[in-house]
Amino acid sequence: MAITPKKKRPAGEPCCEPVVYPEVERQEAQRMATIAKALGDPVRLTLVDVLRKHAGKVCVCELVPLFDLSQPTLSHHLKKLRDAGIVDSERRGLWAYYYVEPEAMEELSAWLG
Amino acid sequence: MAITPKKKRPAGEPCCEPVVYPEVERQEAQRMATIAKALGDPVRLTLVDVLRKHAGKVCVCELVPLFDLSQPTLSHHLKKLRDAGIVDSERRGLWAYYYVEPEAMEELSAWLG
């Protein structure tokens, strides 16, 4: 079988220096991507912006009319944000109040530089 | 038909103050979401990280072996990053060199706070 190696570069010089990417940075990139993905939707990013501008004072029933979406859909988005650690919620009686948990966004902001 | 309005809140007090979200901020959120979405994939975020740490010196043939993916798939991710204005490329002979166009990421970083 012995396939003859065909490593013929157009010029003698290599295209660029070899690139290494350590495992540690890979894992951090993975985590940052998770946060970015949760924020990578117009509805969710808007939700986060609304929440951080009305710290601790916004209940879901006030969020729903801001969008042209059903209440279950918004609930799903809020759940995604919660799963990503970007927001959290607190129940008071019938209502659920959401607020931003700033660590995740700060992390991403710092990573972006 | 005249459905009788059933606006009975559990308590007299409203759940929270009414929330407004201006159109201008909506549009900015939309743009930020586009950037975040492009970054919301582990492969793409890793690509960006590799590129910014080897400014202007990385050709595609060096990027491919960093991932367990086919060359067309990587090309597809690079295109997405280019479409989002996060990276750009330059051709030198056979090779294509990619580099980070930092404005978009800086914008998002600033927005995140």
Added chain:
DNA sequence: GCTATCAATGGACAGACGTCAATGGAACTG
């Protein structure tokens, strides 16, 4: 108890997304 309200959950569906194999196109070599 019963009823009303707010929020979360489950199921279903169309569309978007990530991936690959095959192909195409541009540029260099001999």
Added chain:
DNA sequence: CAGTTCCATTGACGTCTGTCCATTGATAGC
């Protein structure tokens, strides 16, 4: 010119995602 190398594009495929509707859970007031 033909052959090679590198990169982009196309088409196809399965999976994930966003959305809705209907329902359930939880809490409050009657």
